Amino acid sequence: MASVFSGAPPQGGPGYSFKQIPTAAPSGERQHGFYPYTDNGGSTLGISGEKFTILAGDTRHTQGYNINTRYAPKLFKIGGEGPENKGARIVLSVVGFAADGDALKERLDTIVKMYKYQHGKPMTVSACAQRLSHILYNKRFFPYYVHAILGGLDEEGRGALYSYDPVGSYEREQCRAAGAAASLIMPFLDNQVNFKNQYEAGSGTGHDLQARVAQPLPRNVVEDLVRDAFTSAVERHIEVGDGLQMMIITQDGIEETYTPLKRD
Amino acid sequence: MNHFPQTWGRPRDDVYGAYDHSHFQTAGPQQHTQSPIVTGTSVVAAKFKDGVVIAADNLASYGSLARFTDVKRIRKFNDQVVVGFGGDVSDMQYLDRLLNSLDVRENYSTTETPLNAKNLHTYLSKVMYKRRSDFNPLWNHLLIAGLDGESKPFLASADLLGTTFAAPTLATGFGAHLAQPILRRTVPDEASVQNVSKDEAVRLVKECMKVLFYRDARSLDKYSIAVITKEGVELKQDEKLENQSWAFAEGIRGYGTQVN
Numbered sequence: 001m002a003s004v005f006s007g008a009p010p011q012g013g014p015g016y017s018f019k020q021i022p023t024a025a026p027s028g029e030r031q032h033g034f035y036p037y038t039d040n041g042g043s044t045l046g047i048s049g050e051k052f053t054i055l056a057g058d059t060r061h062t063q064g065y066n067i068n069t070r071y072a073p074k075l076f077k078i079g080g081e082g083p084e085n086k087g088a089r090i091v092l093s094v095v096g097f098a099a100d101g102d103a104l105k106e107r108l109d110t111i112v113k114m115y116k117y118q119h120g121k122p123m124t125v126s127a128c129a130q131r132l133s134h135i136l137y138n139k140r141f142f143p144y145y146v147h148a149i150l151g152g153l154d155e156e157g158r159g160a161l162y163s164y165d166p167v168g169s170y171e172r173e174q175c176r177a178a179g180a181a182a183s184l185i186m187p188f189l190d191n192q193v194n195f196k197n198q199y200e201a202g203s204g205t206g207h208d209l210q211a212r213v214a215q216p217l218p219r220n221v222v223e224d225l226v227r228d229a230f231t232s233a234v235e236r237h238i239e240v241g242d243g244l245q246m247m248i249i250t251q252d253g254i255e256e257t258y259t260p261l262k263r264d
Numbered sequence: 265m266n267h268f269p270q271t272w273g274r275p276r277d278d279v280y281g282a283y284d285h286s287h288f289q290t291a292g293p294q295q296h297t298q299s300p301i302v303t304g305t306s307v308v309a310a311k312f313k314d315g316v317v318i319a320a321d322n323l324a325s326y327g328s329l330a331r332f333t334d335v336k337r338i339r340k341f342n343d344q345v346v347v348g349f350g351g352d353v354s355d356m357q358y359l360d361r362l363l364n365s366l367d368v369r370e371n372y373s374t375t376e377t378p379l380n381a382k383n384l385h386t387y388l389s390k391v392m393y394k395r396r397s398d399f400n401p402l403w404n405h406l407l408i409a410g411l412d413g414e415s416k417p418f419l420a421s422a423d424l425l426g427t428t429f430a431a432p433t434l435a436t437g438f439g440a441h442l443a444q445p446i447l448r449r450t451v452p453d454e455a456s457v458q459n460v461s462k463d464e465a466v467r468l469v470k471e472c473m474k475v476l477f478y479r480d481a482r483s484l485d486k487y488s489i490a491v492i493t494k495e496g497v498e499l500k501q502d503e504k505l506e507n508q509s510w511a512f513a514e515g516i517r518g519y520g521t522q523v524n
Contacts (some may be wrong), residue, residue: 034296066441069434070453103393
């Protein structure tokens with residue numbers, strides 16, 4: 001405490017004259033105090049079948065340990081007519097930073113609607129998928145912080161599913177889980193949809209083992225898989241829960257279902 | 265005290281270290297808001313059968329200093345929309361001017377229907393998202409309460425990141441931790457909104473304001489409360505907390521001067 005009572009000028013510090021006080025800031029980078037992203041939790045999942053595609057997502061919306069709301073959809077119909085997207089055949093699911101997700105949805109939706117207005121025919125899923133990749137890549141250096149999954153039916157009427165990273169890399173897949181519980185759900189899907197680590201019974205041991213060949217699953221089986229995946233994820237991940245929203249895209253349109261999940 | 269008049273009234277370098285002259289700069293890159301300065305604390309709101317109740321206290325804090333004790337943070341937009349502001353007060357005042365000009369423009373325009381709560385929430389969330397994308401955020405957490413296009417109760421939030429969500433009950437800031445669990449006890453889901461009357465909702469929100477005053481150090485016992493129904497907006501700006509009971513304080517151990 002001696003220094004508190006010493007009247008002597010400090011050693012080495014700036015002097016007491018006003019003239020010595022620098023008026024310019026020290027050069028160098030300054031840290032920004034504002035971080036423009038947050039994680040709103042939740043998980044999404046998509047599986048494509050022979051003549052359908054299912055997209056699913058939980059409806060919990062979180063920020064840290066807070067639950068903002070128990071019903072905030074992560075699944076959006078893209079295209080169709082009007083604000084209700086009547087007659088749409090494409091579904092987008094987004095998980096990650098919800099504000100970016102909403103902005104991305106809005107942009108893709110207007111693009112797909114403008115496409116129909118300008119070309120007189122609805123946009124194909126493959127075209128929409130590529131366009132979504134371009135939208136994401138256009139913001140390569142300030143990305144939409146979301147994992148997007150796009151689902152629909154291709155030109156042959158088969159289920160089509162595309163998954164994306166935040167900067168637009170994309171790939172058509174049979175199934176994909178994204179978001180907070182992706183690491184919990186994806187291995188389950190690998191095993192149950194693509195039959196990974198499954199072998200034909202009685203095909204032998206060691207190198208004789210015949211891998212079980214994956215084939216498109218019927219719709220009721222896929223729906224059950226989705227429900228199982230989410231009820232399990234809810235048990236092990238705190239950011240997943242409250243409700244399960246599913247959209248099933250078929251030849252006849254988009255069917256939407258909601259089933260409650262645990263709210264704890 | 266020393267004999268250098270230049271240093272009088274300044275923090276002493278030998279005690280506090282050299283002054284950080286980066287705060288003193290006159291030139292340099294353009295700076296955007298890095299942190300809020302004068303802030304308002306929680307806003308709480310709940311839907312009920314035929315409307316929404318929203319409340320916030322009248323305090324604007326400067327750090328831990330209770331700086332302005334008569335700041336109205338609940339703003340009526342028109343006969344069916346009210347906005348509650350948490351966070352930076354100067355940004356709130358900017359948004360207030362913005363909403364004023366929007367209202368004037370709307371009233372001069374030829375459109376028949378006035379903006380409803382849903383419209384205003386969309387507008388404000390786009391403003392907030394645009395500003396965050398410009399790295400120049402409006403440091404607020406807003407609750408937009410009122411009636412939607414079908415005259416049904418509407419309650420949603422928008423924050424400095426442009427994040428939006430809607431729920432039967434909402435609370436910002438400290439209220440998200442303290443008030444939201446109390447509100448959810450009565451209104452757990454959208455369906456139960458129908459079982460809540462106006463009086464019940466008002467009582468519930470007032471109870472939350474009381475709990476917040478007990479435990480939020482940056483709160484005040486003077487608050488504003490608004491009820492939005494089809495009949496219009498009923499806004500009271502000089503309410504005082506009633507029926508406080510600090511009896512529970514006796515039971516609190518481990519803080520202050522008592523040993524055990």
